Amino acid sequence: MATWILTGALALLVAAIQTYWKWVTRKTASSHGLKKDDWVFYIDWTVTSAVALCYSLIDASLKHKPVEPMTVSIALIVGILGVGMLPNFVRDLCYDASGNIKGWKHIVGLDLAGMAFLFSSVVAGVKTYGA
Template identity: 55%
Template sequence: MALLQTFMRYASRKPPSGSTHSLKIDDAIFYIDWIVTSAVALGYSMVTVTMDGDPKTQIETPTVVVALLVLVVGVAMLPPLVRDTCYDATGKIKGWWHVVVLDLIGLTFLASSVVAGVKTYGS
């Protein structure tokens, strides 16, 4: 997904004069997409399993609690923390290290959503 998004950004923008491409450091920030994707998938999965009624696929209460905590942290608490620690006063990301850490956090959220789905539905 990240590679396709990067390609689409590269292919759809005209580079500024004197540059060979139009990509910027902000184009490498994917954590938002990954956290939103994991939140939607996890929420949809929990609703589907609840409506299913099949005892084999019922989610255990601790799993639901952890999933909801992950959603709250990822969607509500992480953005202000990112704003305060990863961006300067002008609204620009401080550097590549911040991009890498943010994307790793996003991948962690996405991976946890996949693991929760596998635990619920089986492999």
């Protein structure tokens, strides 16, 4: 349980710091400078999960640790869906023809999807290395 809380807290902390930096660097006298796209974090979380999961599997293999088939399946799902297919779905479903995100429900949905990928990598890592 602590692993889930730590993962979620770190992801939200990174998102908060990113947003703060965007706000500080773009702030003008008449506007805060943030746009809806600045609240989209699924890219960071999905890429982080894919890289961390690949690293974990390679490290486990080099250390001759057993890796469950379900962990390999999670890695394939994260790789195929998260990195390969999700960007196309996002473009088609969440952005309009001019390249603007359609609304806040799309942002929340995307961020929840990114968080799900991140949590799936954490589960795979915990199953491989233990909590």
